[in-house]
Amino acid sequence: METVIAKNKENKKNTQASNTVFKVNDLNLWYGEDHALKNINLDIDEKKVTAIIGPSGCGKSTFLKTINRMVEMVPIVKTSGEISYRGRNVFDKDYKVEELRTTVGMVFQKPNPFPKSIYDNIAYGPRIHGIKNKKTLDEIVEKSLRGAAIWDEVKDRLHENAYGLSGGQQQRICIARCLAIEPDVILMDEPTSALDPISTLKVEELVKELKKDYSIVIVTHNMQQAARISDKTAFFLSGEVIEYTETSKLFSNPDDQRTEDYITGRFG
Amino acid sequence: METVIAKNKENKKNTQASNTVFKVNDLNLWYGEDHALKNINLDIDEKKVTAIIGPSGCGKSTFLKTINRMVEMVPIVKTSGEISYRGRNVFDKDYKVEELRTTVGMVFQKPNPFPKSIYDNIAYGPRIHGIKNKKTLDEIVEKSLRGAAIWDEVKDRLHENAYGLSGGQQQRICIARCLAIEPDVILMDEPTSALDPISTLKVEELVKELKKDYSIVIVTHNMQQAARISDKTAFFLSGEVIEYTETSKLFSNPDDQRTEDYITGRFG
């Protein structure tokens, strides 16, 4: 833990001038003919939790996957506009996706640990990046599991298969796996929607903890959750950003009628 | 349509004495070791809409499938207790399931038309029951499609594949298919959960219409829907009937605390 904090203190100094990690300018995205994201403009702040809410199919996941270019796995995708990560356009030809995704981690809706031991799950990232030293790996694994608040639960069974864990534990393993490569930003796509209430609570607490060190973007269909954990919230509707502001303001006094309708449950 | 109404008027006379179609007594059901329905006692009224609500996994679908003995398709199922349909125990040895299912129709969660033409979908039931006359079939098809409020939308494309229709239309085709054999009771398992709001509305209206002629049992996870369309509502929890009463009473003034917790969204 200490090291993470140390590192991040350092980072803070460097980037204090601008506290924006992502700047999204006029982003458009099509799945074939289907215009899924329309003129998105949005800045994501450092060391904050940014929530994205909106009805099903409005483009939340698409937006998240565009940030780390995972969306390119769908062959028919076309994009226009710009996403700049710390000043560099992620769509630049010589910006390798692997590099981008190393600094921008992602946690998915359904826990998706690899069918390996807990240890190997966490060590996966460091290993592919060339870290082979056993001692270093041990340290990273412990640090990451602690960071994901699951160390105590699994420290005695590091070499058992991750599939033996409960869903909530698996999700925290996935978060730990993500922490292991010391990302700068963490994207989370409905990370608690497959979890029971108690596990949800744990993950929510973890997110609040993590924002000390990481910038977090979280998609959620649960407005209470957005309200509980996020600093800013964006409301998406049919591929557009309807409103993006401080979470407290968005939920108490939204500017847009559609936002109001949505948060009061009139549709969605 | 006329014949249906005519027929049902006739029926009404015969059964006016008792207006109960199903009497469920001490029904228990196990999937292997798993006790999925516990001591269910419940009467289903004629020409009424009975809604069944409850959290996921509470046994709603199981109960519905037990009524027309579809649940027996799962080999490990064991039952005890009695379900009597118009005075006859459906578990009786000489009560053929085919006979039961001919009088008790079923509509499923996901629209499941056969990969045939619209016409053949509707004519399927009459045909398997030996009705071959082309003219009679034509009449039945028209009557059933009208009954399901979809005649006007499809009358010009009866011989096209049913898969060309939208989800909501498909679901009404499935209802029409069910009407074609003039059942006495119709069971519906979350018939609108895969549909968009407008289609949902149409199906709901149809249900309200159908109850003039049929007794309907509908499972829904949407409490508003239950409130809108049903006469009586049963609240299931972990395989038990917690409360079964007039819909208006259940939603305004439930007797049981758990019912109250559920309908106010405290769990589920």
Place this chain on the structure above:
Amino acid sequence: MSQKTNSVSVRQMIQSNKKNKGSLRIIESVMPKLFLTCALISILTTFGILFTLIFETITFFKEVSIIEFITGTQWFPFSHSSPSYGILPLISGTLLITVIAMLVAIPVGLAAAIYLSEFATDRVRRIIKPILEVLAGIPTIVYGFFALGFVTPLLKNFIPDLSIYNALSAGIVVGIMIIPMVASLSEDAMSSVPNAMREGALGLGSTRLEVSLKVVLPAALSGVIASFVLAISRAIGETMIVALAAGSNPIATIDVTQSIQTMTAYMVQVFGGDVGYGTTLYYSVYAVGMTLFLFTFVMNLLAQYISRRFREEY
């Protein structure tokens, strides 16, 4: 009842039709029995094979000691004066072909599987898979001529000492024949690894290669290995290619430039000359057939065991 439509109620029609449902009931009870009979034929086939092989093999062992058959190192059944029936050279020939074939089929097949499952676009996959299926559907006799008429002369350019009938050329072509099988079964196993697994790895900055080798392949390992084992079984049983291209020299050797003989090639050799019914030579084919059957049977069981026992739970 309405006057406009002269039909009676459907419910009544159904009711009245129920009377002639007797035939329906009969069909209903006959059909399962009919289909069970069909299913039993496959069991009968197995028993037929076992019975045939065992029965004639026993006859063979009345004339030739089973000990000699299993432990003998000389296979020379054609000798009039002193035939010897030690199956070892045939097994050795079979295994030699199998090893060569696997050295070709496993790397190439697996690489193709990885390419198709992890790298290729949908379009490329849709074009290439049917072509590979065509490759798998070419009759083995055609491959046999290909081995003899093309691969052997080609190899002879590099290996002047190569016998015209040799294990190498036959083994390579058997391998080529099996590539599509390894590729498509492995690809199936890899494609069934959920995408969430790939996304998880890609999201950590993995390259496609790392995803394939470190996540997908381990997750699909049992299916992939099962495909290898099935391929081995197929290579052991392959007949026409080896009969045409590997020669008929039953010697136990690991020199791949030499002519050898496999179990299957021996069977073709004998029946190509239609031996007389009832001779020792005739029964020897069944003994060899039995051995061949046991080899492939064990492989098939192993493949099933692997894919069942180690079925991944993602």
Place this chain on the structure above:
Amino acid sequence: GNGGGNNLEGQIKIDGSSTVFPIMEAVAEEYLAENPRVRTTVGVSGTGGGFKRFIDGDTDLSNASRPIKTEEKEKAAAAGIEYMELQLAFDGLSVVVSKENDFVKDLTIEELRRIFLTEGGVTTWQDVRAEWPAEEIKIFSPGTDSGTYDYWNEVILEDKEMRRDAQLNENDNNLVTGIAGDKYAIGFFGYNYYIENADKLNIVAIDAGEGAIIPTNETIESGQYAPLSRPLYTYVNVASLQDEAVYNFVIFMLENAGDLSEDVSYVRLPQEKYDEQIQKIKELRN
């Protein structure tokens, strides 16, 4: 001839020697042209294999590249099969090496024996003649079920065991391919396979004590190519002769065997031989 009359119907089953097959195939083909409704099949089971089916009563004619053996005679008698032996042509067993082989021109019977027998103790060409290269000899031979093998076994090997590393193959073309592709290989098979593949193979002259002789139409017919020239036979089931189609076929066969044999690169018999056999068949039939 009297093979005409294309309204004849029937079925004729022929099996046996692969050496005789080309002749019989030619006969069947020509016969078919005149009698399209007689269904004739010619199998290639080797002389021995053919006799086994013949004795089982499976076939009407059995081709052979050697005379029937005593034990086969006895079995036929036991099975109640009456047959008649017919000669069709001459063959000269041809000993060949690859075209690349530039040192083996001729061999004595003794040398052949040493090369082919286990007890010959020869493994390289040098062991045969000192001036030949010290390269391992590869031996190709027709399968043991063939009449060709039997004949070789009788006149060259004198019933002793052939070397075990010999490649036995029922398919003569595989022998051609095998020998042609290997500079140090040697093998033998029917004359026609040599003639058809003369561009790939070198013929070896055989010295049986009267100078080295190579097989040609003349040396074979005259018997000068000894001991490796031999007549080719077919055996006809006497009972089958009662069948109009079989009878008709046999007559046709004997009338045309001379021309057709030459057509497929064998050596014809003297015409009197054919006439004499036709006579015998006609007598048998009556």
Place this chain on the structure above:
Amino acid sequence: MKHIDQNKLNQKMKTRLVVNKFYKGLFFLATMFGIAVLAILIYRILSQGIGYLSLDFLMNFPSRRPEDSGISAALVGSLMLMVVVIPVSVLLGVGTAIYLEQYAAKNRFTNFIQTNIQNLAGVPSIVFGLLGLTIFVRYMSLGDSLLAGGLTMSLLILPIIVVASQEAIRSVPNSLSEASFGMGATKWQTIRRIVLPAAIPGIITGSILALSRAIGETAPLIIIGAATFAPFYPQSLLDQFTAMPIQIFGWVAKPQAEFQYVAAAGIIVLLIILLLMNSIAVFIRNKFQKRY
């Protein structure tokens, strides 16, 4: 202490990307290898055989003269073989699949049948030849007839058809049969009117692929002794016959070099037939793929 050094990581990133590219190329080459072999094989056969391919070649019986040789008897023989194989293998195969997927309880016995079928699929074809020889040719005294050959081939491809049909039946969504049962249909009615029609494209595809295997099989026919020179069309199922692979096998054994080209022409015909069957199968599969 920071474990991940950004510089090193970027350094390493370059190598990783190069390695990735390299292997991608390698894997692509491996994939292309099979296709290249196919191309060479087809090119060789075409260049050897095309000269002998003519209408006469299709119409003629075999002959001792290469230029007069034709494949008609073998072609008809192979097709007649299918006349036996198609009904026997498809009926038995689909019947077995229906039993296993629709009727059989999940018990040891069913498991046994299933395992047994998978094993049969892996039994070498030559062993089926021995089975056919012993049971059909000798024991049932069918001789080397079409019927014996056809029954042998039927058993050989039976497991393939069973497995393909099972998959096809299994892929019919359960919801369709539920709907049918829900209307009071009996089991057989549901199978006949709902399950089978929906599964039929898959069944046909699998069956065609299995049949194309039967057309190309040589070894079992050699074992049961299909004739070499049979210059006629079989008239009944008890007639002797020749089939394309056997005819090709025979031609290659001929002394005259020209017959190698005749054999190549025969292979072209065989491959065209197989290609046709394959295309039909692929067409059906693509046309009817997943409509639910």
